[in-house]
Amino acid sequence: MAKKKISIKDIAKTLGISITTVSFILNGKAREKRISEELTKKVQQYIKEVGYTPSHLAQSLRLGKSKVIVFMVEDISNQFFASIARLIEEKAYKNGYKIIYCSTENETAKARELINTFKVRNVDGFIITPTPDLEESVKGLLDEGFGLVLFDRYMPSVDSSYVIVENEKSAFEATQHLIDTGCKNVALITVESEQIQMTDRLKGYQNAMLQNQLTPNIFQVKFHNIAEEEAYNRIFDYFSNNPDFDGVFFATNYLAFEGLEALGNLGMDVPGQVKVVSFDDHYFFKLYKPKITAIEQPLELIAEKLMEAILHQLDEAEMNSEPKQFTLPNKLNARDSSII
Amino acid sequence: MAKKKISIKDIAKTLGISITTVSFILNGKAREKRISEELTKKVQQYIKEVGYTPSHLAQSLRLGKSKVIVFMVEDISNQFFASIARLIEEKAYKNGYKIIYCSTENETAKARELINTFKVRNVDGFIITPTPDLEESVKGLLDEGFGLVLFDRYMPSVDSSYVIVENEKSAFEATQHLIDTGCKNVALITVESEQIQMTDRLKGYQNAMLQNQLTPNIFQVKFHNIAEEEAYNRIFDYFSNNPDFDGVFFATNYLAFEGLEALGNLGMDVPGQVKVVSFDDHYFFKLYKPKITAIEQPLELIAEKLMEAILHQLDEAEMNSEPKQFTLPNKLNARDSSII
DNA sequence: TAAATATGATAAATCGTTTTAGTAAATTTG
DNA sequence: CAAATTTACTAAAACGATTTATCATATTTA
Numbered sequence: 001m002a003k004k005k006i007s008i009k010d011i012a013k014t015l016g017i018s019i020t021t022v023s024f025i026l027n028g029k030a031r032e033k034r035i036s037e038e039l040t041k042k043v044q045q046y047i048k049e050v051g052y053t054p055s056h057l058a059q060s061l062r063l064g065k066s067k068v069i070v071f072m073v074e075d076i077s078n079q080f081f082a083s084i085a086r087l088i089e090e091k092a093y094k095n096g097y098k099i100i101y102c103s104t105e106n107e108t109a110k111a112r113e114l115i116n117t118f119k120v121r122n123v124d125g126f127i128i129t130p131t132p133d134l135e136e137s138v139k140g141l142l143d144e145g146f147g148l149v150l151f152d153r154y155m156p157s158v159d160s161s162y163v164i165v166e167n168e169k170s171a172f173e174a175t176q177h178l179i180d181t182g183c184k185n186v187a188l189i190t191v192e193s194e195q196i197q198m199t200d201r202l203k204g205y206q207n208a209m210l211q212n213q214l215t216p217n218i219f220q221v222k223f224h225n226i227a228e229e230e231a232y233n234r235i236f237d238y239f240s241n242n243p244d245f246d247g248v249f250f251a252t253n254y255l256a257f258e259g260l261e262a263l264g265n266l267g268m269d270v271p272g273q274v275k276v277v278s279f280d281d282h283y284f285f286k287l288y289k290p291k292i293t294a295i296e297q298p299l300e301l302i303a304e305k306l307m308e309a310i311l312h313q314l315d316e317a318e319m320n321s322e323p324k325q326f327t328l329p330n331k332l333n334a335r336d337s338s339i340i
Numbered sequence: 341m342a343k344k345k346i347s348i349k350d351i352a353k354t355l356g357i358s359i360t361t362v363s364f365i366l367n368g369k370a371r372e373k374r375i376s377e378e379l380t381k382k383v384q385q386y387i388k389e390v391g392y393t394p395s396h397l398a399q400s401l402r403l404g405k406s407k408v409i410v411f412m413v414e415d416i417s418n419q420f421f422a423s424i425a426r427l428i429e430e431k432a433y434k435n436g437y438k439i440i441y442c443s444t445e446n447e448t449a450k451a452r453e454l455i456n457t458f459k460v461r462n463v464d465g466f467i468i469t470p471t472p473d474l475e476e477s478v479k480g481l482l483d484e485g486f487g488l489v490l491f492d493r494y495m496p497s498v499d500s501s502y503v504i505v506e507n508e509k510s511a512f513e514a515t516q517h518l519i520d521t522g523c524k525n526v527a528l529i530t531v532e533s534e535q536i537q538m539t540d541r542l543k544g545y546q547n548a549m550l551q552n553q554l555t556p557n558i559f560q561v562k563f564h565n566i567a568e569e570e571a572y573n574r575i576f577d578y579f580s581n582n583p584d585f586d587g588v589f590f591a592t593n594y595l596a597f598e599g600l601e602a603l604g605n606l607g608m609d610v611p612g613q614v615k616v617v618s619f620d621d622h623y624f625f626k627l628y629k630p631k632i633t634a635i636e637q638p639l640e641l642i643a644e645k646l647m648e649a650i651l652h653q654l655d656e657a658e659m660n661s662e663p664k665q666f667t668l669p670n671k672l673n674a675r676d677s678s679i680i
Numbered sequence: 681t682a683a684a685t686a687t688g689a690t691a692a693a694t695c696g697t698t699t700t701a702g703t704a705a706a707t708t709t710g
Numbered sequence: 711c712a713a714a715t716t717t718a719c720t721a722a723a724a725c726g727a728t729t730t731a732t733c734a735t736a737t738t739t740a
Binding site for chain 1: 393394395396397398400401406408415416417418419422423425426427429433438439440441442443454457460461462597600601604623624627628629
């Protein structure tokens with residue numbers, strides 16, 4: 001029966017004092033504002049008694065800060081993003097922030113729309129995995145004073161805070177790992193994308209191949225939000241038409257899932273005939289027979305740095321400070337050591 | 341350079357009219373409130389010109405509705421919950437709602453705390469996977485007029501809206517499926533839990549066994565937020581000590597992941613020697629060799645009904661209406677048909 | 681002892697809306 | 711033609727907080 005929520009005004013009236021006094025006490029300014037110890041105690045006591053909590057809405061309106069951070073990723077149901085969501089959650093609540101999530105599907109139009117939606121919703125900050133061509137919107141956020149941290153990928157042309165991983169270095173290592181275990185023709189299965197996290201992985205692969213005097217063998221799947229099956233078919237076709245490889249480096253784990261399926265159906269033995277490494281480790285890779293070697297991103301560290309960067313920006317005291325830019329190291333989980 | 345946001349007051353001043361008039365026009369009450377066509381047009385034109393959008397904070401404060409729904413689940417990084425999150429997202433935004441998520445870890449204390457946090461944060465509604473002993477808090481929400489829908493499990497003692505699946509029926513079917521394919525001793529691997537979704541699955545299994553004159557063979561893993569490895573070890577031990585089963589029904593997919601690992605390490609051939617069915621289908625089960633039969637929950641339907649139920653409650657017009665209670669059918673994805 | 685300062689509290693503006701209760705002027709009615 | 715009604719619009723209160731400016735009264739200071 002929805003007992004009406006008590007307000008600061010009710011408290012003032014009941015105690016026969018002014019709203020101002022109550023507010024000062026609530027905000028710990030009693031001493032500073034010279035409210036007597038006696039009255040302060042009395043008010044605090046009463047507040048505890050009735051279980052009063054201030055209206056965040058009213059505070060937000062008055063102070064112009066909503067204590068809301070938007071977590072805008074490619075797809076919140078993706079294991080990687082969901083895991084990060086889980087990890088930043090606690091840190092956010094601990095600091096009095098709430099997190100609203102949304103998924104862009106990596107579609108620029110959708111991302112722009114979402115940014116606009118949330119801008120007018122008085123959120124304080126954004127954590128974003130940017131879609132292609134989102135520079136303008138992102139710069140807009142920065143200009144308008146919103147907190148902003150990019151992650152998973154950054155935008156070379158925008159000087160914002162970001163948290164990414166060492167894509168090129170790890171891709172190099174993964175490729176080198178395959179070569180070290182005897183591969184002469186390592187194929188790279190990646191997506192057709194201009195986004196930096198993907199081009200960096202490509203670069204790492206290419207450098208490793210060239211440094212070992214090997215010929216790159218690249219297949220870029222057109223991945224325009226196509227269905228899993230479609231990806232499977234394209235990878236299957238590529239493998240059938242170019243069967244002379246002895247190693248595969250998958251640039252993302254969903255490519256690996258489909259690719260492993262394809263290898264299996266083509267009767268290619270993993271890891272006997274073909275060795276495999278995937279970017280972006282997954283619970284699945286430990287369970288798969290055989291276990292799959294993969295590059296693990298440091299989820300906890302990413303989450304930690306994300307919150308560090310966004311809170312730093314939202315902290316009044318340090319407004320307009322330098323952007324924080326983190327490039328974090330991954331870990332290659334070699335699960336085929338018995339093969340070497 | 342944060343150009344200050346334009347307010348309704350600015351518009352009124354610029355056009356030399358009152359705030360009231362602008363507000364009426366903004367809210368489509370121009371006709372009703374007898375604002376002349378001419379002025380209405382002019383104002384609308386100006387609003388479009390300057391790209392004004394109302395402050396949701398101010399509206400929320402004034403109207404007492406924040407257009408925020410809390411999505412409170414056991415663990416947002418769990419594939420099932422993350423998928424639901426993804427699916428309700430769009431429906432929410434389409435209706436002008438934002439979604440805040442949080443994870444309870446299935447800990448009652450944490451759930452209570454979260455509920456309190458969000459109650460004072462002026463959210464409108466809650467979608468909750470209740471932890472054990474959460475009845476009081478949940479009833480509190482109902483009494484205080486918050487929108488509420490439980491899901492994944494409900495509370496028999498609370499007459500709230502909920503969206504669940506046919507746990508008992510599907511568990512029965514899964515067990516029957518194993519029996520039909522020749523199993524005489526089907527083990528049930530489940531968690532030690534009093535929660536209804538789990539006890540229902542147990543019931544379904546038991547009924548199927550008894551109806552077939554077979555002896556139930558139940559192992560309840562103590563699952564007090566233990567690590568994956570711990571669960572693995574316990575299941576491994578159970579299998580080693582009770583090796584005379586020819587089928588396993590796993591009550592959740594994470595139990596199946598660990599259980600399959602254990603079966604593999606025990607050298608038990610799946611599905612030759614032991615046939616397996618799991619509750620809660622997963623991408624993984626399609627990829628695993630052999631493919632694993634599993635019960636698929638209707639994600640889209642669940643999401644749809646969740647939003648239907650919560651929006652129904654938040655709709656002013658239908659306040660205090662009857663709770664909506666949905667029990668949805670699952671689908672058994674038999675992937676071992678070649679074996680029959 | 682008059683002026684200056686310290687003490688303890690408060691009135692009122694403000695944030696950006698919505699909505700109730702008016703109010704003048706124009707029009708209709710009897 | 712005066713009264714009643716309609717038209718077109720507005721003043722002001724309210725939502726629930728924060729904060730600046732102010733105000734008595736008491737205490738120091740000169």
